Amino acid sequence: MSTIYLSNIIKVYNPGCENELKALNVDELTIRDGEFISIMGSSGAGKSTLMYIIGCLDNPSMGIYSLDRNAVMFSNGRSVAALRNKMFGFVFQEFGLIPQQTVLENVEIPLLFSKTGFRQRKKRCLAILEKLNIRHLSNKKCSQLSGGQKQRVAIARALVNDPDVLLADEPTGALDSNTAKDILGIFQELNIQGKTVIIVTHNPLVAEICNRHIIITDGVIIADEYE
Numbered sequence: 001m002s003t004i005y006l007s008n009i010i011k012v013y014n015p016g017c018e019n020e021l022k023a024l025n026v027d028e029l030t031i032r033d034g035e036f037i038s039i040m041g042s043s044g045a046g047k048s049t050l051m052y053i054i055g056c057l058d059n060p061s062m063g064i065y066s067l068d069r070n071a072v073m074f075s076n077g078r079s080v081a082a083l084r085n086k087m088f089g090f091v092f093q094e095f096g097l098i099p100q101q102t103v104l105e106n107v108e109i110p111l112l113f114s115k116t117g118f119r120q121r122k123k124r125c126l127a128i129l130e131k132l133n134i135r136h137l138s139n140k141k142c143s144q145l146s147g148g149q150k151q152r153v154a155i156a157r158a159l160v161n162d163p164d165v166l167l168a169d170e171p172t173g174a175l176d177s178n179t180a181k182d183i184l185g186i187f188q189e190l191n192i193q194g195k196t197v198i199i200v201t202h203n204p205l206v207a208e209i210c211n212r213h214i215i216i217t218d219g220v221i222i223a224d225e226y227e
Helices: 047-054 077-087 103-107 109-113 118-131 147-159 177-192
Strands: 004-013 021-031 036-040 062-067 088-092 165-169 196-201 212-217 220-226
Touching: 004 047, 021 047, 021 220, 036 047, 036 177, 047 165, 047 196, 047 212, 077 088, 077 109, 088 147, 103 109, 103 118, 103 147, 109 118, 109 147, 118 147, 147 165, 147 177, 165 177, 177 196
Parallel strands: 036 196, 036 212, 088 165, 165 196
Antiparallel strands: 004 021, 004 062, 212 220
16 A cells, blocks of 8 residues: 555635635645554544545545655546545445345445456455355345444445555444444454554544544644554
């Protein structure tokens, strides 16, 4: 993986309008290979905006985003989409699954964008489902799953392209405490295996599994601490 570097990143929503909002103002941020990071802050602090820009889901209004000292050109939508699909995996609080599709169909979605052949798609999907102990659910519709099972499917989908970075936005917010503990254990294991893991959360109990803690308030990073 290349080092992610953000410099003078500003994100403004509705620029020039009465409801203009400066959501993010980051002077400098470096994320290195294999880090395990929490991004914390109150609701509306800018946590998710920062995550979306790190994961190339959103583009900054100003500033420099670079990978291994090569600037990412957000104006080239196709290039950014390819980079995002290859390098990042995403896990969200509400899972983001298609309820009437099967587990296997949901997990293979990122592979459709990378033009992977059908047999290879199925092989890779089943392998990742096996790794997360849910291969037996491969033909079940996602609407039939429990919350914990859905989040495992979401993690499988995030991992199927073997991304360098896993980004999770409040991944345990919709889960009971025991299921949340299991899901956090998966993130810990993935980090031990070498994945860079970034978790956006307002919950200190979730953040404490990480070894670097970024705290954001009003779009500004006010603390960046290592354990």
